[in-house]
Amino acid sequence: MQDLAGKPVIVRTYEAAKATNLFDEVYVVTDSEVIFQEIEANGGKAIMSQKEHDCGSDRIAEAVENMDIDIVVNVQGDEPFTSREGLEKVLAVFNEPDADKIDLASLMTEIHDWKEINDPNTVKVIVDKDNFALYFSRSPIPYPRDKNVDIQYYKHKGIYAFRKQAIMDFYRLSMRSLEAVEKIECIRYLEYGKNIKMAVSNTTGVEIDTPEDLVRANKLLKESKPDAVNNKFRNFPMVPKVVFGEGCFDQLTSILSSHKKEKAPFIFLVDDVFEKNNEFLDRINLRFNDKLIFISAEEEPKTSQVDDLVKDIKSEFTHTPSGIIGIGGGTVMDLAKAVSIMLINKGSAADYQGWDLVKQKAVYHVGIPTISGTGAEVSRTTVLTGPVRKLGINSDFTPFDQVILDPDLTIGVPKNQWFYTGMDCFIHCVESLNGTFLNAFSQSYGEKAYDLCLEIFLGDSLSEEESRAKLMMASWHGGMSIAYSQVGVAHAMSYGLGYVLGTKHGVGNCIVFQHLEEFYPNDVALFKKMVQKHNIEIPQGICKNLSKEQMDTMITVALGMVPLWENALGTDWEAIITPEKLKELYLRM
Ligand code: NAD
Ligand code: ZN
Numbered sequence: 001m002q003d004l005a006g007k008p009v010i011v012r013t014y015e016a017a018k019a020t021n022l023f024d025e026v027y028v029v030t031d032s033e034v035i036f037q038e039i040e041a042n043g044g045k046a047i048m049s050q051k052e053h054d055c056g057s058d059r060i061a062e063a064v065e066n067m068d069i070d071i072v073v074n075v076q077g078d079e080p081f082t083s084r085e086g087l088e089k090v091l092a093v094f095n096e097p098d099a100d101k102i103d104l105a106s107l108m109t110e111i112h113d114w115k116e117i118n119d120p121n122t123v124k125v126i127v128d129k130d131n132f133a134l135y136f137s138r139s140p141i142p143y144p145r146d147k148n149v150d151i152q153y154y155k156h157k158g159i160y161a162f163r164k165q166a167i168m169d170f171y172r173l174s175m176r177s178l179e180a181v182e183k184i185e186c187i188r189y190l191e192y193g194k195n196i197k198m199a200v201s202n203t204t205g206v207e208i209d210t211p212e213d214l215v216r217a218n219k220l221l222k223e224s225k226p227d228a229v230n231n232k233f234r235n236f237p238m239v240p241k242v243v244f245g246e247g248c249f250d251q252l253t254s255i256l257s258s259h260k261k262e263k264a265p266f267i268f269l270v271d272d273v274f275e276k277n278n279e280f281l282d283r284i285n286l287r288f289n290d291k292l293i294f295i296s297a298e299e300e301p302k303t304s305q306v307d308d309l310v311k312d313i314k315s316e317f318t319h320t321p322s323g324i325i326g327i328g329g330g331t332v333m334d335l336a337k338a339v340s341i342m343l344i345n346k347g348s349a350a351d352y353q354g355w356d357l358v359k360q361k362a363v364y365h366v367g368i369p370t371i372s373g374t375g376a377e378v379s380r381t382t383v384l385t386g387p388v389r390k391l392g393i394n395s396d397f398t399p400f401d402q403v404i405l406d407p408d409l410t411i412g413v414p415k416n417q418w419f420y421t422g423m424d425c426f427i428h429c430v431e432s433l434n435g436t437f438l439n440a441f442s443q444s445y446g447e448k449a450y451d452l453c454l455e456i457f458l459g460d461s462l463s464e465e466e467s468r469a470k471l472m473m474a475s476w477h478g479g480m481s482i483a484y485s486q487v488g489v490a491h492a493m494s495y496g497l498g499y500v501l502g503t504k505h506g507v508g509n510c511i512v513f514q515h516l517e518e519f520y521p522n523d524v525a526l527f528k529k530m531v532q533k534h535n536i537e538i539p540q541g542i543c544k545n546l547s548k549e550q551m552d553t554m555i556t557v558a559l560g561m562v563p564l565w566e567n568a569l570g571t572d573w574e575a576i577i578t579p580e581k582l583k584e585l586y587l588r589m
Contacts, residue, residue: 001034002214004080007042009208009217010035012080014044019359020084021346022091023073029056029063035077054175055185057160061171069164076158078208080217084360086201090161093197098130103166103194106133106186107201108154116155121209123156123184125198133196136184154198158207160186166194236380236483237396239367242403246469249368249406253285256323259364264319265289269309269336271328271370272296273412284327289317297331300498300505303349303386306338313343320344323364323401327409329421330374330383330505333367337382337398340365349393350386358395367400370409372471373421373506375428375479377403383505390499390557405476407468419457419536420506422471423527425478426453427509430523431488432481435567439484446481449474457530488568489519493585496558500550501542510538515588519568543586555582 001008007015010028018026028039028046031053039046053059056074064072071094075082086107093105108125116122120138127133135141136156144151162170170189179187189196208214243251256266265288272294274280286292293309313321320343326336340362342349352358367377376382380399381392392398413421429450432442452474456467494508503511514531517524531538546554559565559582565573 001038002208004208004214004217008038009080009214010077011038011042011044013075013077013082014039014042016080016082017075017087018044020082020087021360022084022087027063028077029059030077031059057162057167057185058171061167064164065168072162072164072167074158074160074162076207079158080208081203081220082159083201083203085203086157086159089199089201090159093199094161094163098197101132101195102163102197103169104160104162104186104189105197105199106161107157107159108198109157109202110200111153111155117153125154125156127154127198131198131200133186133190133198135190136182136187138182138184154200156184156186157201170194234484237399238480238483239378239400239403241401242405244405244472246408246465247406249404249409250283252283252325252366252368252404253287255402255404256325256366259323261319261322263289264322265291265317266323266325267313267321267339268292268325268327269295269332269339271332274327274370291316295328295332295335297329299502300385300390301331301335301338301383303338303353303384306335306342306349306384309335309339310342310349313339321363323366325366325368327368327370329369329371330376330424333369333374333376333400334382334384336365336367337362337376337400338384338393341382341393341395341397349384350388352393352395353384353386353389353391355394356396358393358397360397362397364401366402366404368404368406368409369472369475371413371417371421372407372410372468372475373423373425373478375425375475375482377405378476378479378483380483385499389560390495405472407465407472410468410472415534416536417506419530419534420504420510422453422457422474423510423513423530424506425449425471425475426457426523426527426530427490427513428478428482428487429453430520431490431564431568432478432485434520434523435485435488436570437485437567442481442483442485445477445483446485449477449481452477454526458526458533486563486567488564489516492558492561492564492568493582495561496554496582496586497542497589499557500546500554503542507539510536511542511589512585514538515585541589543589546586551583551586554586555579558582 004012014028028044029049030036030046031049036046036048047063049059049062051062056076060072060074090105090107093102111117117140123136123138124141125133125136126141173188173192175188176191178191179185186196208217268284270292275294324336324340326332338349341358343363344360345358369377381394382398383392429446432446452470456471490509490513493512494505497503497508498505513527565577569576
C-alpha cells in the first residue's frame with residue numbers, strides 16, 4: 001500500500017499487468033481487506049483468499065482451483081514495472097519444443113554489480129545448458145573461487161507462469177528445509193524434482209522490497225513520465241526508411257516482402273480517387289490474402305472511422321496484419337497511422353487523442369503520399385475528429401516505418417486542391433518560423449521548406465516535374481520543422497472551422513490565413529500574391545450564418561489548442577486571444 005507516484009504499489013502493479021494485454025483476466029489475490037478494497041475502488045478485480053498461506057503461489061492455487069484456465073502467471077505485488085516484454089518471454093517458453101518437460105517458467109535478469117550479487121535481498125539463480133533452474137539462493141551462486149572464469153550472474157525475478165496442473169500439485173506439497181531456510185518459495189519445486197524453465201529478460205525495473213527501493217522506484221517513474229507537451233528538449237523518433245524518386249512506387253512489393261508474416265495480410269488503404277484507375281491499381285500487386293480498402297477523403301478522418309476499420313479488419317482476419325499501407329493524401333496517411341496503432345492498442349481511437357497516450361508499438365505501417373503539403377508522411381501525429389475534440393494521436397509509435405516518395409503519384413491532383421494542400425506546407429513554415437518555440441533545428445527545416453514554397457508558388461523557372469519533386473520535399477521539411485516546434489494561429493482557427501463546419505484542413509487554413517495580417521503581415525501579403533498568380537478560389541463568408549451555439553463551439557475548440565497559441569503568441573496568449581477577438585476574426589471569414 002506504499003505510495004508510488006500517487007498510487008499504491010499494488011495498484012501500479014495491477015495496472016502494469018493489465019496494460020500488457022497478454023491475459024484474458026487479471027486479478028489481485030490477497031488476504032488483506034485493505035488491498036482488496038483499494039483494487040476494487042480503482043476499478044480492478046480482486047479475490048479474497050480464504051485460507052492462510054505461506055506463499056503467493058499457494059494463494060493463487062486456491063484462487064484458480066475452480067477456474068477453467070491453461071496457464072496462470074503469478075506477478076508479485078511488488079513488481080510495478082512489470083513489462084510486456086518480460087511476461088511475453090515467460091509465456092513463450094510454453095511454445096518451445098521442450099515445453100512438455102516444463103512444470104513452470106520464470107524470469108531471470110543478468111546482473112554485473114558485485115554489490116547486487118552479494119545482496120541477500122537479490123535472489124540469484126543458476127541454470128543448466130537448457131536454462132532449467134539448478135538452484136536459487138540469496139548467497140552469491142556460483143562462488144567465484146577462480147576469478148578468471150567468465151561467469152554470468154543472474155538475478156531471479158518474481159514472475160512465474162504455471163500450468164494449472166503444476167500449481168495445483170505444488171499447493172499440496174509441504175515446505176521443506178531448503179525453502180524454509182532461504183525463504184525462497186520456488187526452491188520447493190526443485191526440492192520435489194520439478195522443472196523450472198528460466199527465460200532471460202533484461203528490461204530494467206525496480207522490485208520493491210525495501211524503503212530504499214521505493215525511493216528509487218519513485219525516481220524512476222518521475223524520469224519516465226511522458227515529456228510535457230512544450231518540453232524544450234523533445235526526444236522524438238523520425239521515419240527510419242524513406243525512398244524518393246520518380247517511379248520508386250514500383251519498389252513497394254519488394255520493400256514489403258521482408259515484412260510479410262505468415263497468413264497475415266497487408267492492408268492497403270487507398271484514396272478512392274484511384275478507384276477506377278486500373279493502371280495504377282495494377283502496380284499495387286496484391287498477394288495471398290492482402291486486402292485493398294478504398295477510402296473517401298471527402299471528410300476529415302474520424303476516430304469512429306478508425307474504430308470501424310479496425311473492427312472490420314479484426315473480424316475478417318485471425319492474424320494481425322503484416323502491415324498497413326496508406327496511399328493518398330493527408331487523410332489516408334492519418335487513417336493508416338491510426339489504424340496501425342489501434343490494431344494493437346485496445347479501446348477506441350478517441351482514448352488516445354493527445355500526447356504520448358499510446359503504450360504499445362503499432363503494426364508496421366507505410367506511407368505513400370499522392371499529394372504534397374501536409375507533412376503527414378513524416379509527422380509524429382495523426383489528426384482525428386473525435387466525439388469531443390479534434391486532436392492528434394501524437395506518440396512515438398505514430399510515425400511511419402517506411403515512406404515512399406514518388407512525385408509522379410501527384411500528377412493528377414486538381415489545381416485548387418494542389419494549392420490548398422501546398423499552402424498547408426507554407427503555413428506550417430510561417431507558423432513554425434514565427435513561433436516562440438523556434439530553435440535552430442526547426443528553423444533549418446522550416447526555412448528550406450519556406451524557400452521551396454516561394455520557388456514553387458511564386459517563381460517562374462521550374463518545370464512541372466521539378467515543381468512536383470520540390471513540393472514533395474517541401475512537405476517533408478515542413479513536417480520536420482513542426483516536429484520540434486508547433487503550428488500557430490491559422491491552424492488553431494482552422495481546427496475550429498473543421499470541427500463545426502467540416503471544413504477540410506487545407507482549404508480551412510487558406511480561408512483563415514488571408515485574414516491574419518496582424519499576426520503574420522509579410523506572409524499574408526505573399527499568400528495573397530500566390531492566390532492571385534494561380535487564380536485560386538477561396539471560399540468567403542462561411543461563418544456569416546452560424547448559430548450562436550455553433551460560433552461558441554468553434555471558439556471553444558480553437559481556444560482549446562493551447563500549445564498552438566503558446567507557440568504563436570507566448571505564454572500570455574490569453575490576454576491577446578479572447579473569445580470576442582476570435583469571434584470578430586471568424587466573422588470576417
Ligand atoms: P486529402 O487527403 O484530404 O485529399 C484531398 C483531395 O485530393 C481528395 O479529394 C483526394 O481524393 C484528392 N487526391 C489525393 N491525391 C490525389 C491524386 N494523386 N490525384 C487526384 N486527386 C488526389 O488532402 P490533404 O490536404 O493531403 O490532407 C488533409 C488532411 O491531412 C486533413 O485531414 C488534415 O487534418 C491532415 N493533416 C495531417 C497532418 C499530420 O501531421 N498528421 C498534418 C497536416 C494535415
Ligand atoms: Zn496543417
